[in-house]
Amino acid sequence: MNVFLRELSAYRKSTIIWCASLSAILIVFMALYPAFTSDVAATKQVLGQFPEALRTALNISLSDFFTIYGFYGYLLNFAILAGAIQAMNLGTGIISKEVAGKTADFLLSKPMTRGRVVSAKLAAAFTIIVITNVVFCGVSYLAALMVATETFAIGTLLLLASTMFLVQLVFLALGALFAVLIPKIKSVIAVSMPAVFTLYIVGTLGDVLGNDKVRYMSPFKFYDTAYIIKNVGLEGKFIALEAAIIIVAIAASYVIYIKKDVRASA
Amino acid sequence: MNVIETTKLTKYYGKSRGIIDVDMTVAEGEIYGFIGPNGAGKSTTIRTLLGLIHPTSGSATIFGKDVTASGPEIRQEVGYLPSEVFYYDDMRVIDLLRYSASFYRKDRTAIEARIKSLAELFDLDLKKKIDDLSYGNKKKVGIIQGLAHEPKLIILDEPTGGLDPLIQQQFFHLLKEENAKGATILFSSHILSEVQKLCDRVAIIKDGSIIKVEQIKTLLENSTKRFKLELVETPVASAFAVDGVSDLAITNHSVSFLYRGRVNEITKMLAEQDLVDFLVEEPDLEEIFMHYYKKEDEQ
Numbered sequence: 001m002n003v004f005l006r007e008l009s010a011y012r013k014s015t016i017i018w019c020a021s022l023s024a025i026l027i028v029f030m031a032l033y034p035a036f037t038s039d040v041a042a043t044k045q046v047l048g049q050f051p052e053a054l055r056t057a058l059n060i061s062l063s064d065f066f067t068i069y070g071f072y073g074y075l076l077n078f079a080i081l082a083g084a085i086q087a088m089n090l091g092t093g094i095i096s097k098e099v100a101g102k103t104a105d106f107l108l109s110k111p112m113t114r115g116r117v118v119s120a121k122l123a124a125a126f127t128i129i130v131i132t133n134v135v136f137c138g139v140s141y142l143a144a145l146m147v148a149t150e151t152f153a154i155g156t157l158l159l160l161a162s163t164m165f166l167v168q169l170v171f172l173a174l175g176a177l178f179a180v181l182i183p184k185i186k187s188v189i190a191v192s193m194p195a196v197f198t199l200y201i202v203g204t205l206g207d208v209l210g211n212d213k214v215r216y217m218s219p220f221k222f223y224d225t226a227y228i229i230k231n232v233g234l235e236g237k238f239i240a241l242e243a244a245i246i247i248v249a250i251a252a253s254y255v256i257y258i259k260k261d262v263r264a265s266a
Numbered sequence: 267m268n269v270i271e272t273t274k275l276t277k278y279y280g281k282s283r284g285i286i287d288v289d290m291t292v293a294e295g296e297i298y299g300f301i302g303p304n305g306a307g308k309s310t311t312i313r314t315l316l317g318l319i320h321p322t323s324g325s326a327t328i329f330g331k332d333v334t335a336s337g338p339e340i341r342q343e344v345g346y347l348p349s350e351v352f353y354y355d356d357m358r359v360i361d362l363l364r365y366s367a368s369f370y371r372k373d374r375t376a377i378e379a380r381i382k383s384l385a386e387l388f389d390l391d392l393k394k395k396i397d398d399l400s401y402g403n404k405k406k407v408g409i410i411q412g413l414a415h416e417p418k419l420i421i422l423d424e425p426t427g428g429l430d431p432l433i434q435q436q437f438f439h440l441l442k443e444e445n446a447k448g449a450t451i452l453f454s455s456h457i458l459s460e461v462q463k464l465c466d467r468v469a470i471i472k473d474g475s476i477i478k479v480e481q482i483k484t485l486l487e488n489s490t491k492r493f494k495l496e497l498v499e500t501p502v503a504s505a506f507a508v509d510g511v512s513d514l515a516i517t518n519h520s521v522s523f524l525y526r527g528r529v530n531e532i533t534k535m536l537a538e539q540d541l542v543d544f545l546v547e548e549p550d551l552e553e554i555f556m557h558y559y560k561k562e563d564e565q
Contacts, residue, residue, distance in 0.1 A: 002368040010356065102352035106411070109316045110369040111341035261279070261319040264309045264348075 003107075003117060007094060007124035015128050018086045022079055022132065023139040029075035030143035033068070037149065040066050056207050061226060068148045072140065073160050073225030079136070080167050080220065081200055087129060087168035088192035091175020094121045095253065096185040104262045114258045122250070125172055133165040156232050163223040163234075170219040170242055171196065173249035180256040216241065267294045267330075269419055269450040270315065274324035277310050284310040285474045287324065292452055297445055299465030299482070300454035307474040308454040309349070312423050315452075316346055328419060342370060345417035349424035351408035355397035359385075359407055362396060363414060370415040377414050384410045387436060401428045409437060413444065420444060420451045426460060438464055459548055490526040495536075496543040497521065508535050 036043055047060060055062070059077050064070030095118070098104040108114065140161045144152060171192075178191055185191055203221040206214025215221040215238075222238040270292035277284035285307035292298040300308050313319045315326055317337035326333045328340045353362050360381070367377040385392050388406045399407065405428045412420065420441070426434050441464065445451055455461050461468050462482055470478045495501075497519050506514055510527030519542070525532050536544070 002365060006365055010354070101354070102350075103354060105318065105346075105348045106351075106353060106366070108318055109341060109344070109346045110366070111338045111344075111371075112369055113338050259320065262313070263279070263319065264313065 001120075003112070003120035004124045004127075007121055008127060011090070011094070011124070011128055015131060019132055019135040022082060022086075022136050025079050025082065026075070026136070026139050026143050029078075030072070030147050033071050033147040034149075036071065037066050053208055056210075057204055059207070059225075064226060064229060067229075068144055068150075068152045069156055069160065069229045070225070072144060072157060073229065076160060076164065076225065077220075080164050081196070083132070083136075083164050083168050084171045084196045084200070084220070085192060086132065087171035088175040088178075088196050089188050090125050090128060091172040091177075092179045092185065092191050093175075093188040094125050095176045095179035095257065096182075096188065099262070100185050100188075108262055115254060118254050118257050122176065125176075126169075129165065129168050129172060133162075133168070136164055137161045153232075156229065159228055159232060159234070160225060163225075163228070166223060166234075166239075166242060167219050170222075170245055173246040173253075176253040177249040180253050180260065219245075268292065269294050269296075270298075270326070270328055270452065272311070272315075272324065272326040275311065275314060275321055275326050276323045277307075277314055277319060278322045283307075283474045284319075284322075285314075285471075288471075288474075288476055290469060290476060290479075292450060294450055295445070295448060296467060297441070297451040297453060297465045299461035299468035300452060300471065301456065301458060301461050301468055302471035303456055306471045308456075308471055309423055310474075311471070312421055312452070312454060315421065316341070316344070343418040345412035345415065345420045347408045347412040347420075347422045347425045349427055351404050353396045353404065353407060355395070357396050358392070359390065359394055359396060359399070360392040362407065363392070363411060366411045367414055372415050380416065381410060381414050384413065384440075387440070388433065402430060402433065405429055406433070409440075413440070416444075416447075416449075418449055420449055422451065422453045424455055425453070426455070426457070490524050491529075492522065492524055492547050493532070494545040494547070495521040495539065495541060498540040498542055501539070505535070505539070508532065 044062060044066070047055065047062060047065070050058075050060075059074060061070065065074060098107050107117065137158055141154060141157060144157055174195065175192060178195065179185065182191060199218045200220050202214060203218030206212075206218065206221060215224075219242070222242060223234055227235060268291045270290060272288050272290045275288040275290075276286050288307070288311055290311070300311070302308055310319065314321050315328060315333055317333055317340075320334065329343065331340055333340060357365070363381045364378075367374065367381070370377070381392070384390075388409065390403060390406045390410070394403075396404070396407070405425075409425070412422075422441075425437070429437060441451060441453075451464075453461065453464060462485070465482050467479060467481055468485060469476050470480070500519060501516055501521050503514065503516060506521065506523060508525075508531060510525050510531070512524045512526070514523040515521070
């Protein structure tokens with residue numbers, strides 16, 4: 001419990017900043033909704049003149065874009081990109097900080113198994129992600145409530161919002177795995193940013209090229225907004241894929257962390 | 267009873283040598299010195315005992331329990347101070363010490379009281395942030411962190427670096443007190459005089475192997491000193507042909523040699539010389555290895 005609480009308190013400030021930033025993205029974007037929907041026909045015409053490839057790259061679907069779900073789903077792309085960075089930073093940082101900060105000698109010479117150290121850290125990271133998403137869902141709902149011109153189903157909106165949580169979990173697990181695989185991490189950002197953006201670009205390229213298989217390669221494409229809006233549900237095979245990735249990454253993180261030699265820092 | 271026992275303990279980092287076949291026994295209540303030059307394998311041995319690194323082969327037990335299988339249980343009763351201390355910069359000293367204490371199944375109020383008294387002894391401000399501490403003060407945090415839970419075994423890996431002489435003296439005094447209360451101490455160092463001050467027995471490690479385990483008393487009797495003399499006249503080599511003199515070098519008016527044996531014998535000889543200046547110093551470890559252990563090496 002002590003390591004868990006220690007990590008929560010160490011990440012308190014950064015969690016507050018992330019929650020505030022994600023809320024700001026939501027509020028600013030949602031505030032634009034009335035402007036886009038005041039004259040749907042005109043806006044549709046402007047967007048319709050964009051080349052189709054550009055629309056796909058920007059994730060704009062003319063049929064959904066002007067509904068509250070569609071508009072929210074659109075901005076969600078960017079929020080999720082930011083959320084992925086938060087989650088990957090967290091996963092990489094929380095596991096690698098003892099080695100990077102040379103505090104491994106202190107922590108790992110305490111009477112605690114390494115397995116329990118990892119569990120406490122991952123539990124803290126998971127808690128932080130849950131807190132972030134509770135705030136994110138709450139702000140999403142409130143923002144939608146303010147700008148929506150017609151009634152909307154809270155279930156659909158929250159299901160859309162929950163994809164943030166699911167994508168963050170994948171990146172949290174990947175972050176933990178990277179933290180144990182890379183011997184000396186000097187800067188967490190230098191690890192997480194390239195990983196997140198590579199996967200994001202892979203996903204976007206897949207969209208532009210119309211290649212459906214790419215969806216399996218980028219967590220950003222696991223949960224398709226159009227599908228969720230239409231079916232009010234998530235695609236089972238991608239939930240299974242996500243679960244598999246998380247289990248493998250976390251299991252490998254445990255094994256490597258437990259076996260690793262902690263060499264003298266000098 | 268032996269507190270520490272290692273059997274053919276070996277560690278390779280990939281292909282590079284850490285330690286080879288280290289057999290070491292530390293009895294309960296003993297202050298055991300562990301001496302050798304940098305890179306000889308002191309830290310590797312200690313880190314293996316603490317479970318920070320995993321042995322390639324061989325085994326080690328502490329309190330009769332295997333270090334790999336029962337690590338956390340063993341470490342309940344171990345206090346460790348590394349040569350270089352690093353803590354969480356964002357914490358205050360007292361928070362770190364409480365965090366450290368929270369790992370042990372011991373009475374919190376007793377540990378808390380001990381943290382306070384040790385901080386007073388070392389004149390350490392508990393409210394300061396770790397980040398704002400000088401190196402010496404960080405080291406004090408390390409000492410308190412290692413001793414606050416009154417461990418039965420204290421493991422110190424070159425602990426004196428960065429401590430000023432006064433604090434070092436207090437620290438050694440504290441260690442002797444802990445030892446008197448029953449704590450066993452493993453003390454690694456590359457400074458012979460430090461080990462001499464504190465330890466009962468000393469193991470000398472070189473190139474990953476323990477080459478000698480000796481009572482400090484014996485070591486002192488056989489202690490080797492380096493003499494450097496400045497004379498009025500050009501010295502004659504034959505005057506220095508005393509038993510125990512080795513590595514004799516004469517240049518102009520100065521003489522340098524190693525002497526191993528009774529101090530009285532050499533002072534008699536020195537009294538006959540017309541000296542301008544003279545200096546006696548501890549030979550460094552390399553010199554000890556080269557001269558004191560020449561015979562063992564040749565065997």
